[in-house]
Amino acid sequence: MIKLENKLYSSTEVAEVLGVSLRSVYRYLEEGKLDAEVKTATGRHRFTRQNILDFLYPTGLPEDEKIIEGPATEPTLVSTPKKVARPVEEAVAIAEEEVIKPKEEEVAPKIEEKVKPVEKEEVKEEEPVDWLAKFREAAKKFEEKASEEVTGLGASEPEVEEKEESKILYYRSRLGGLKDIAQNIDKTSKNSGLDYAFTLNAGLSLYRPINPFSTLHVYIRSKDKDFFERILALTSSDESSAQLCMIISDDEAVYSGSEELHGLRVVDKKRLVEDIGKMDENLLKDAESILK
Structure with a gap:
């Protein structure tokens, strides 16, 4: 029941x-x-x-x-009692309606720091300055220095003109071989009104045929460097594998003294020999015989 x-x-x-x-x-x-x-x-x-x-x-x-x-x-x-089969369950039952009260957080007591009063610095009174005496002393020194420099009038030291150093950068181009690169330099320079001048092997080959070479050397102005890098599709390279060597120089004499040979600009003979002597001594003898 x-x-x-x-x-x-x-x-x-x-x-x-x-x-x-x-x-x-x-x-x-x-x-x-x-x-x-x-x-x-x-x-x-x-x-x-x-x-x-x-x-x-x-x-x-x-x-x-x-x-x-x-x-x-x-x-x-x-009723006639019927037995309800009790399923096998886990021994531990879930406790119902169990409320867990959160623990109150312990608040650490605030520690008040004692602020030490700032001690007032003693202000020292400045002693009065005798400006008249200082002016007289300065004037006396100036007169002594002026008398010492009288004998040196007109003996000014000569000014030394600083030569502008050129910057050398090496590249490879995605345009093709050396001939394609040289023609593109000439074409873009003429269309854009820019200066350039070939030197070393590239310049010497315009005077007379020489042995094959793998790097073009060309002078350009510093303001035009980014333009040529973009137009010629250049990527930086080391000297041993470079196709193009750009010599960055703003020396006006480089460009004003250049001449056109076979449709390309080349530095004057004197500068060409100087550049070859500085950068390729093995080529110097051939250059001197060609440029006589």
């Missing part, structure tokens, strides 16, 4: 009535085998007597079952 009061049962009470664990009650809810009449705002379930009967007898009460009318608060049900 199972006594069921006409009230709302908690999940724990339903587990006791059914003889199963609390975890089984939650599983029955998830599988839809057991319905809860009420779900509170905090997510807890409440079951009526009818919810429990519907779970025990999902197809309805058998004919041999009788309900004995009793007080509204404690109705009884007389």
Whole structure:
């Protein structure tokens, strides 16, 4: 005989009535085998007597079952008792409605630092300055220095003109071989009104055929460096594998003294010999014989 009061049962009470664990009650809810009449705002379930009967007898009460009318608060049900198989569950049940109160954080007491009062610095009174005496002393020194420099008038030291140093950069070009690079330098320079002049092997070959070489040497102005790098599709390289050597120089004499041979600009003979002597001594003898 199972006594069921006409009230709302908690999940724990339903587990006791059914003889199963609390975890089984939650599983029955998830599988839809057991319905809860009420779900509170905090997510807890409440079951009526009818919810429990519907779970025990999902197809309805058998004919041999009788309900004995009793007080509204404690109705009884007389029936042929049926054993409900209790599934094997884990020994540990989930505790319901357990509220964990957060621990209050301990607040460390504030330590007030004592601020030492700033001591006032003693202001020393400046002694009065005798400006008249200082002026007289300065004037006396100036007169002595002027008398010493009288003998050196007109003997100024000659000014030494600083020669502008050239910057040398090595590149490879995606345009092709040396002939293509040389023709593009000439064409773009004439179209854009820029100065340039070939030297070393490239310059010497314009006077007379020489042995094959692998690097062009050309003078350009510093302001035109970025332009030529872009137009000639240049990438930086080391000296041993370079196709083009740009000598950056703003010396006006380099360009004003250049001349055109076979459609290309080349530095004058004197500068050509000087450049070869500085950069390629092995070529110097050939250059001197060619440029006689």
